[in-house]
Amino acid sequence: MDFNKETIARFGIATKGFVYTLIGALTFMAAIGSGGSKSGSDDALQFLKDNIGGTILLGIATVGLVAYVFWRFYQAIMDPDKEGKDLKGIGNRIGFFSSGLFYGLMAFSAFTILIGSGSKPGDSQQTLIETALSKSFGQLIVIIIATIFLGRAIFQMVIAYTELYNKKVKAQNLDPKLQKLMITLGKIGHTSRGIVIGVIAFLTYRAAFYYNSEEAGSTKEAFGFLQNEFGTFVLSLVALGLTIYGIFLIFNARYRDMKRV
Numbered sequence: 001m002d003f004n005k006e007t008i009a010r011f012g013i014a015t016k017g018f019v020y021t022l023i024g025a026l027t028f029m030a031a032i033g034s035g036g037s038k039s040g041s042d043d044a045l046q047f048l049k050d051n052i053g054g055t056i057l058l059g060i061a062t063v064g065l066v067a068y069v070f071w072r073f074y075q076a077i078m079d080p081d082k083e084g085k086d087l088k089g090i091g092n093r094i095g096f097f098s099s100g101l102f103y104g105l106m107a108f109s110a111f112t113i114l115i116g117s118g119s120k121p122g123d124s125q126q127t128l129i130e131t132a133l134s135k136s137f138g139q140l141i142v143i144i145i146a147t148i149f150l151g152r153a154i155f156q157m158v159i160a161y162t163e164l165y166n167k168k169v170k171a172q173n174l175d176p177k178l179q180k181l182m183i184t185l186g187k188i189g190h191t192s193r194g195i196v197i198g199v200i201a202f203l204t205y206r207a208a209f210y211y212n213s214e215e216a217g218s219t220k221e222a223f224g225f226l227q228n229e230f231g232t233f234v235l236s237l238v239a240l241g242l243t244i245y246g247i248f249l250i251f252n253a254r255y256r257d258m259k260r261v
Contacts, residue, residue, distance in 0.1 A: 006258040009071040013256065015064025016103070017249025019044055024192075024243030027223050031236040038227070038235075040219035045110045058114050065107035072100030095155075129204065130213035139208050142216075146204035149197055156194030160187045172257045182255070185248035192241025196222045 022044040029036025037043065048058040075081060076097035083089035132141040159165050169182050199222035207216035217225070227235040 005074065008067045009074075009258060010253045010256070011064050012066075012068030012071045012253075014250050014253035015061055016068050017246045017253060018064070019061065019106075019246070020193075020249060021243050021246030022047065023219065024239050024241070024246060027239035028236055028243060031227070031232050031239055038220050038223040040221075041106050042109055042113070043220060045113050049113055055114070058110060062107060062110040062114055065103055065110055069100050069104045069107055072096050072103065076100065127213075129207050129216040133207070133211060133213055139211060142204060142208035146201050146208060149201035149204055153194045153198035153201055156190045156197060160190035160194065165190075172255060174255055178255070182248065182251060185244055185251065188241050189245025189248040192238050193245050195226075195238055196242065199225050 019041055023039050023041060026036040026039040026044060026047060030038050045058060048054045048061060076093045083092045129142055132138045166183055170179055196219055200218060203215060203217045203221060207213055223235060226238055
């Protein structure tokens with residue numbers, strides 16, 4: 001096992017967890033009226049920049065996100081988890097690669113916020129949809145993007161509620177109490193993340209249907225939709241669940257089996 005690769009992987013996973021914990025916590029605080037704000041990743045990163053020691057913390061988070069991108073691409077190309085070359089394995093590795101691209105954009109956003117030249121938080125996804133709709137077959141492209149989001153949402157639920165997920169946690173040979181905690185945190189966290197991504201998919205489908213990029217949205221807009229349609233209580237639960245997802249990732253960074261790295 002290469003210690004450097006293991007360190008990079010654990011640092012990257014923990015940073016992803018930190019960002020999601022911050023997103024969930026800020027949104028939960030806003031929902032219960034204790035400050036904060038409904039936040040996406042850009043908002044959370046900007047929050048770091050705007051507070052005491054924020055430049056240092058944001059710098060660390062930026063490096064951590066780059067580390068996570070490296071880990072995802074390494075998983076996709078070198079296959080340390082032995083996903084294999086069958087249809088399922090290739091599908092999982094494509095998922096790792098697409099995840100690397102997504103968090104690469106987040107790392108770039110973090111860097112632009114760090115140096116003070118970033119765009120307004122939350123603009124990137126709407127800009128992407130607007131650009132797509134301006135092209136030939138743009139409506140079809142946006143429908144494909146929405147379907148990808150829907151697939152990711154369903155996948156989060158599959159992770160949360162299948163025995164395969166439980167087996168993966170148990171295979172790490174953790175203390176039984178810690179195993180139970182990891183499984184519980186993972187179920188709550190993946191469920192909340194699945195709900196948020198599902199709402200993003202719905203908003204993206206709506207943008208395609210109305211041919212209007214303003215109908216689309218990212219995590220922040222998904223939170224707003226949940227509050228408007230289902231109330232503050234539901235928003236609070238989902239935000240708390242996303243916080244738990246971040247905590248799960250931090251635990252995962254600490255205890256994940258890295259023997260194959």
